[in-house]
Amino acid sequence: xxxxxxxxxxxxxxxxxxxxxxxxxxxxxxxxxxxxxxxxxxxxxxxxxxxxxxxxxxxxxxxxxxxxxxxxxxxxxxxxxxxxxxxxxxxxxxxxxxxxxxxxxxxxxxxxxxxxxxxxxxxxxxxxxxxxxxxxxxxxxxxxxxxxxxxxxxxxxxxxxxxxxxxxxxxxxxxxxxxxxxxxxxxxxxxxxxxxxxxxxxxxxxxxxxxxxxxxxxxxxxxxxxxxxxxxxxxxxxxxxxxxxxxxxxxx
Amino acid sequence: xxxxxxxxxxxxxxxxxxxxxxxxxxxxxxxxxxxxxxxxxxxxxxxxxxxxxxxxxxxxxxxxxxxxxxxxxxxxxxxxxxxxxxxxxxxxxxxxxxxxxxxxxxxxxxxxxxxxxxxxxxxxxxxxxxxxxxxxxxxxxxxxxxxxxxxxxxxxxxxxxxxxxxxxxxxxxxxxxxxxxxxxxxxxxxxxxxxxxxxxxxxxxxxxxxxxxxxxxxxxxxxxxxxxxxxxxxxxxxxxxxxxxxxxxxxx
DNA sequence: CGTACTATTGAGCGCTCTCAAAACCAGTGG
DNA sequence: CCACTGGTTTTGAGAGCGCTCAATAGTACG
Numbered sequence: 168x169x170x171x172x173x174x175x176x177x178x179x180x181x182x183x184x185x186x187x188x189x190x191x192x193x194x195x196x197x198x199x200x201x202x203x204x205x206x207x208x209x210x211x212x213x214x215x216x217x218x219x220x221x222x223x224x225x226x227x228x229x230x231x232x233x234x235x236x237x238x239x240x241x242x243x244x245x246x247x248x249x250x251x252x253x254x255x256x257x258x259x260x261x262x263x264x265x266x267x268x269x270x271x272x273x274x275x276x277x278x279x280x281x282x283x284x285x286x287x288x289x290x291x292x293x294x295x296x297x298x299x300x301x302x303x304x305x306x307x308x309x310x311x312x313x314x315x316x317x318x319x320x321x322x323x324x325x326x327x328x329x330x331x332x333x334x335x336x337x338x339x340x341x342x343x344x345x346x347x348x349x350x351x352x353x354x355x356x357x358x359x360x361x362x363x364x365x366x367x368x369x370x371x372x373x374x375x376x377x378x379x380x381x382x383x384x385x386x387x388x389x390x391x392x393x394x395x396x397x398x399x400x401x402x403x404x405x406x407x408x409x410x411x412x413x414x415x416x417x418x419x
Numbered sequence: 420x421x422x423x424x425x426x427x428x429x430x431x432x433x434x435x436x437x438x439x440x441x442x443x444x445x446x447x448x449x450x451x452x453x454x455x456x457x458x459x460x461x462x463x464x465x466x467x468x469x470x471x472x473x474x475x476x477x478x479x480x481x482x483x484x485x486x487x488x489x490x491x492x493x494x495x496x497x498x499x500x501x502x503x504x505x506x507x508x509x510x511x512x513x514x515x516x517x518x519x520x521x522x523x524x525x526x527x528x529x530x531x532x533x534x535x536x537x538x539x540x541x542x543x544x545x546x547x548x549x550x551x552x553x554x555x556x557x558x559x560x561x562x563x564x565x566x567x568x569x570x571x572x573x574x575x576x577x578x579x580x581x582x583x584x585x586x587x588x589x590x591x592x593x594x595x596x597x598x599x600x601x602x603x604x605x606x607x608x609x610x611x612x613x614x615x616x617x618x619x620x621x622x623x624x625x626x627x628x629x630x631x632x633x634x635x636x637x638x639x640x641x642x643x644x645x646x647x648x649x650x651x652x653x654x655x656x657x658x659x660x661x662x663x664x665x666x667x668x669x670x671x
Numbered sequence: 672c673g674t675a676c677t678a679t680t681g682a683g684c685g686c687t688c689t690c691a692a693a694a695c696c697a698g699t700g701g
Numbered sequence: 702c703c704a705c706t707g708g709t710t711t712t713g714a715g716a717g718c719g720c721t722c723a724a725t726a727g728t729a730c731g
Contacts, residue, residue, distance in 0.1 A: 243570075243574065253570055265563055265566040267560055268560045268561075268563040268567060269567070273567060274570070293555070293556065293559070297549065300549050303548065303549060303555060304545060306559070307519050307545070307558065307562065310559065310562035310563060310565075311516060311517055311518070311519035311562065312520040314516055315520060315521070315525060317569030317570065317573060318495075318525070320569075321569060321572055321573055321576060322505075324576035324577040324620070325503070325576040325618075325620030326503060328718075328719090329719065359677070360677075360678060360679095366577075368576070368577030369720090371677090371678080372678090373720075375680080376679080376680080376719095391677095391727090391728080580687090581687065611710090612710060612711095613709080621687080621688090622688050623710080623711095624688080624689085624710090624711080624712085625687060625688075627711055627712080628687095628711080628712080631712085643696085643709095
């Protein structure tokens with residue numbers, strides 16, 4: 168909490184000319200000067216096209232990447248050619264956090280549509296964070312947040328039915344779009360059914376059937392990649408239904 | 420990489436009188452002086468008994484905790500009284516990393532057997548890390564590692580069969596015990612079948628049946644909580660078998 | 672206007688869950 | 702020492718969810 172000119176969230180957004188820098192900043196604690204220094208190390212967003220890689224499994228880790236526009240999927244290619252989709256990343260979200268430890272990317276990242284991606288060289292970010300405590304704190308928070316999200320996903324995959332998984336997925340998209348000022352009820356999915364099903368640990372056919380069923384039940388309208396959520400509340404109910412399957416007591 | 424007296428891994432272990440400090444340190448980059456300062460902020464390990472809480476869901480986040488001896492389970496209690504087991508933590512492992520962001524513990528941690536737990540006040544650790552770049556780096560790595568582990572677990576729950584899950588669980592225990600210098604093939608499980616099944620997203624009965632089957636197949640011997648792994652290689656094969664279910668190609 | 676891919680729909684099967692009961696274990700008090 | 706009790710673990714039988722296989726429909730692109 169450096170005393171000098173602490174900037175507001177809005178000022179911050181303006182200050183971030185070339186990148187979704189607000190992802191890395193908190194609305195408090197960073198001075199305009201700090202933001203400028205941060206801005207300096209962020210490389211200009213380069214536009215990537217559908218199918219382009221942001222980074223590949225096995226590459227040496229050098230930078231974090233922030234999605235500015237578009238969307239990215241991360242996935243772990245398995246030897247036999249199959250892949251496990253690990254996540255979908257929307258504007259404002261950071262990818263590459265899992266590679267810090269081993270200094271090698273354990274997964275690949277591919278853009279799903281034409282996207283602008285900012286590169287943040289990690290070593291320089293690290294240096295900078297040594298000198299700006301609130302930036303350091305923000306990075307700790309970011310990493311911690313990622314852990315929290317993984318934990319939620321873990322719960323989803325471990326304990327929830329196909330229905331609950333798809334509902335949770337759609338609600339997650341909805342909330343993240345809302346956060347970026349986009350419509351939380353009317354959007355296009357940039358990923359295929361196959362990718363969704365892979366991500367959710369389901370078969371493509373199951374996902375397809377569920378979309379149809381949700382539509383029949385009036386929860387949403389779906390046409391190809393275009394989704395319109397009609398009853399967010401009902402979907403919340405589906406997700407919250409049962410957190411744990413058949414759980415009697417538990418001592419310990 | 421401060422030039423002065425950089426200590427070795429062994430020296431480090433010796434220097435850590437009251438805690439598994441090596442978890443927080445890297446064998447390189449920290450001077451003896453650094454380690455002492457780190458040691459100063461770590462509170463003496465207090466012994467907890469089976470069923471005691473390290474922290475509870477909803478409590479304000481103040482500290483990270485390092486398991487020195489014994490074992491801990493973390494879990495997210497669900498409203499209806501059920502719980503979702505999030506992880507089991509062995510000596511040398513850190514818990515609480517997911518609470519940094521929200522400054523509130525989103526899960527609870529309970530010791531499974533008599534255990535010694537070190538407390539590391541996070542704000543002091545954070546301060547210290549501002550002044551010791553290599554400590555900062557190590558914390559980034561720790562957080563990143565946690566993300567990587569969650570990702571692996573995610574893959575496990577999303578895509579693997581009951582058989583593969585239990586094998587992966589046992590191998591994970593085995594590897595972690597080996598890392599601490601304990602027998603990787605002969606050990607006692609401090610958690611109940613119920614907790615294992617909950618963790619793996621399976622029914623208790625399924626886990627029980629699998630233990631029996633693994634034993635029949637000569638993979639292990641099991642008696643109550645005592646497990647003896649007889650064929651680590653075969654178990655590795657089971658886990659690696661199929662990373663992704665029914666995955667044809669995938670374009671994009 | 673085909674070609675290739677993606678999405679949907681249908682039928683059948685298998686893995687894992689659920690329900691139910693028995694076996695086993697640990698601790699308690701007679 | 703043994704019966705009693707509450708708990709955990711094991712074992713068995715049956716059902717259902719979601720997967721697999723297969724075919725059809727719809728869509729994008731050359």
